[in-house]
Amino acid sequence: MTAPTKPSAFEPSRYIWKGPALSEARSLPANCYTSEAFFKAEVENIHARGWIIVGRVDEWANPGQYRSVDTVGGPVLVVRDEAGTLRAFANFCRHRGALLLEGCGTARKILCPYHAWSYRLNGAVLAAPSMDETEGFDKAEYGLLPIRLETWAGFVFINYSNDAPPVKEDIGDLADLLASHNMDDMVVTWRKDIEARCNWKLLVENAMESYHTGTVHAATVGAQKSVSFSGIGEWMGMQVLSKSSIAVMNSAKPPFQPIDGLSDQAQQGTFFMFLHPTTQFCCAQDCMWWLTVRPVAADRTVLSIGGCFPRKTVEQSNFEADAAPYYKRWESVALEDVGVLEKLQTALHSRLFQPGPLSWRDDLVHTFDQWVMDRMPEAARSL
Ligand code: FES
Ligand SMILES: [Fe+2]
Incomplete structure (x- = not known):
C-alpha cells in the first residue's frame, strides 16, 4: 500500500485567495502551524517588528x-x-x-x-x-x-525594532472607532495568563470569527452575529451586535452603566478589534478587555488577558462583587476557545491533513492568514 502524501509545501496560488469569491479560499497548510522552522521565520519577519x-x-x-x-x-x-x-x-x-x-x-x-x-x-x-x-x-x-x-x-x-513605524501609525483610524470608549480613563482590575498548546495563529483566527460561538460557547455566551471592519492602519476587526454588554454570560443583565458618551456605533455592540500581529481590543458598552497572544513555539502560546473598567465604575462601593461575573466570563470563554484550539493543533499532525474551504463567516480568518503570508519570505513557505 502506498503511504498517503502529506501536503507540506506552501502553494500560494492554491491557498491564498486573490479572486472574487471567498469560497475559493482555503485555510493555511498544516506546516504553517506545526513547523518550528516556519515559526522561527515568523518570529524574524513578523514578531520582531510588531508592537x-x-x-x-x-x-x-x-x-x-x-x-x-x-x-x-x-x-x-x-x-x-x-x-x-x-x-x-x-x-x-x-x-x-x-x-x-x-x-x-x-x-x-x-x-x-x-x-x-x-x-x-x-x-x-x-x-x-x-x-x-x-x-x-x-x-x-x-x-x-x-x-x-x-x-x-x-x-x-x-x-524590538527601532525602525518599525510608531504604534500610532499601526493603530491608524482605529483610534477614531474606539475613541468614545475613552480607554485612557480605564483602570485594569483583572489579569490572567493561560497556557495554550497550540500555534499562535489558531488563537488569532479564532478571535476573528463568530462562526464558532454557537457551539464552542453554547454554555457561556452562545451564538453571536458580527459584522467585519477594516480601515487605515495595521488592524481589522468585527463588531458583535447586541445592544446590551456581552461581557457577562448568558444574557445576564450587566450591573454597570454604559460608558458615558459612547458613539452611536459603539452602542450597537462589542468591538473585537485586532491590531497586528498579536493583540485584540474587546470594547463592550460598559468595559474593555484585551487579549494578546505570546508565541512560545510552533505549538505553544500564552494567551494573556486583561480586564478594564472606567475609573468611575471602579470607584463604586459594590465594584468587586459586581465585577466578578465579568472575570468569570472572560476566563471561561477563553478556556473554551483554548480547549477546541488544542484539538485543532493535534489534528494538524494528521498525514492526511488538507486545508479546508472557508465559510463566508471566516472572512477575517482569511484576511489574517493573507496578512501573515504576505510578510513571509518565499523561502519560508516550504519550511
Ligand atoms: S553580576 Fe549579574 S551575572 Fe554577574
Ligand atoms: Fe471563542
Missing part, C-alpha cells in the same frame, strides 16, 4: 514599580524610573547574563542575584563590585539594554 502589549500604564503608577514580561524576544523588564519615565529593558545582567527581576513589585534599584552588580531604575550601572580593578572596564558602557516603548490609550507597548 507587543506588556500591560496598562496604571500598572506602573509610581516610580520603582516594575513588572517582568516574557515575550517572543525573551524576558523583558518594564519599570518606572526615579524621574517618572516608563522604560523597558532586556531583563538580563550585562555581566554574565543572569535574569534580573521576576514577577512584579517595587524596587529602589535593580540588583543582580549572581555577582551583585546593580543598576539604577533608568538602566545605568550603579555599582559593579571589584570591576574597578578590571582593566578597561567602563561602567557607562554596560547599562541595561533598552527596548523601544510607546503608549496609546493607556496601553504600554514594546517593539
